[in-house]
Amino acid sequence: MKKAxxxxxxxxxxxxxxxxxxxDGYVCYALSFDYGQRHRVELDAAARVATSLGAERHLVAHxxxxxxxxxxxxxxxxxxxxxxLDAISHGIPxxxxxxxxxIFLSFALAWAEVxxxxxxxxxxxxxxxxxYPDCRPEFIEAYERMANLATKAGVEGRTRVHIxxxxxxxxxxxxxxxxxxxxxxxxxxxxxxxxxxxxRPCGQCDSCLLRRKGFEEAGIEDR
Ligand code: ZN
Numbered sequence: 001m002k003k004a005x006x007x008x009x010x011x012x013x014x015x016x017x018x019x020x021x022x023x024d025g026y027v028c029y030a031l032s033f034d035y036g037q038r039h040r041v042e043l044d045a046a047a048r049v050a051t052s053l054g055a056e057r058h059l060v061a062h063x064x065x066x067x068x069x070x071x072x073x074x075x076x077x078x079x080x081x082x083x084x085l086d087a088i089s090h091g092i093p094x095x096x097x098x099x100x101x102x103i104f105l106s107f108a109l110a111w112a113e114v115x116x117x118x119x120x121x122x123x124x125x126x127x128x129x130x131x132y133p134d135c136r137p138e139f140i141e142a143y144e145r146m147a148n149l150a151t152k153a154g155v156e157g158r159t160r161v162h163i164x165x166x167x168x169x170x171x172x173x174x175x176x177x178x179x180x181x182x183x184x185x186x187x188x189x190x191x192x193x194x195x196x197x198x199x200r201p202c203g204q205c206d207s208c209l210l211r212r213k214g215f216e217e218a219g220i221e222d223r
Contacts, residue, residue, distance in 0.1 A: 001027045003117040004164070005108045006055070008032050010045030011191045012184070012211060013167055016175055017123035018053050019182035020166050029115060030055040031108055035100070036066025037073050041199040045190035052185045061107050071097040072193070079194040081204040085213065088206050092131050095193055095206065101134035105143055109161065113151045118159040125167050125175070140165050172214025180220055187223045 004026035006018045021028050032046040043060055050058035069075030072094040080093060101124065108120045124135040133139060144163045153159040167175055179186065191211045192201035201208050215222040 001025075002119065003027050003029060003056075003112075003115050004119040004121055005029045005031055005112045005115065005117055006121040007104055007108055007123070008046045008050060008055075008058070009123075010042035010047075010049055010189060011123075011207070012179060012186070012189045012214075013123035013125055013175060014046075015049045015053065015123075015184045015189050016179040016182065017121050017164075017167055018049065018055065019179065019184050021119075021121045021164070022053055022055075023182060026119060026121075028053075028055045028121075029111060029117070030058040031104075031111060032058065032060045033104060033107070034060055034062045035074065035097070035103075036064045037097075038079075039073070039190070039193055039195055041195050042190045044199075045188055048188040049185070052188060059111070063103065063107075065097060065100070065103070068098065071095060073097050079202075079205050081194075081202070083206060083209070085209070088209065090131070092133065093206060096132055099134070101132075101139070102143070105147075105163065109147050109151065112161065113153050113159070116153065116159065119162055119164060121164045121166070123167050124165050125170065125172075127169055127171055135168075137165070137168055140168070171217070172210050173217035176214045176218035176220055180218070 006028045008014045008030040030050040066074040072079045147161040148154040191207045193205040194202045
């Protein structure tokens with residue numbers, strides 16, 4: 001049985017990525033992070049998604065990136081609301097968390113080495129999304145090269161790490177359709193950056209707006 005470490009935020013993209021890994025026959029070890037994010041409610045969603053999609057294990061690593069701040073997700077900075085899709089698609093927004101995917105992938109790499117797994121899944125998306133630098137194909141390719149230099153298993157030739165990014169060139173609408181085909185439980189996923197005290201999405205942050213656009217374009221109801 002092939003093992004894979006799957007990064008799981010609790011959002012739609014990472015849930016779809018986990019479902020793809022399961023469909024492709026991987027035994028999945030889901031990894032989430034409590035990094036001091038304002039939308040910690042996503043961790044409850046991640047736990048439900050992991051159970052629902054049959055992850056072998058689900059771990060939450062505690063890494064307080066809010067000690068550094070520097071992002072609207074980890075510091076007392078306002079989350080941008082009601083931006084136009086044109087504005088969302090230009091520049092790197094204040095919701096960018098410094099070095100987040102580099103850090104997340106490093107934790108995934110460590111767990112993969114212990115599990116003797118060569119496969120890491122991450123649901124990054126470079127197309128229909130805010131312009132985060134650590135979601136781009138060139139970042140992933142460079143990270144994969146580094147990963148194979150960085151580990152004992154890599155140097156000894158026991159594993160050749162592959163970072164799977166099956167969603168990287170898909171539009172949000174394509175991801176929604178794929179998720180529907182794979183039976184991703186939309187209702188338990190959480191996308192909002194700035195949910196209310198009851199965990200309900202704000203409907204106005206970039207993540208909420210992109211999610212709505214994706215469902216509308218896919219012609220599927222977001223339950
Ligand atoms: Zn929102």
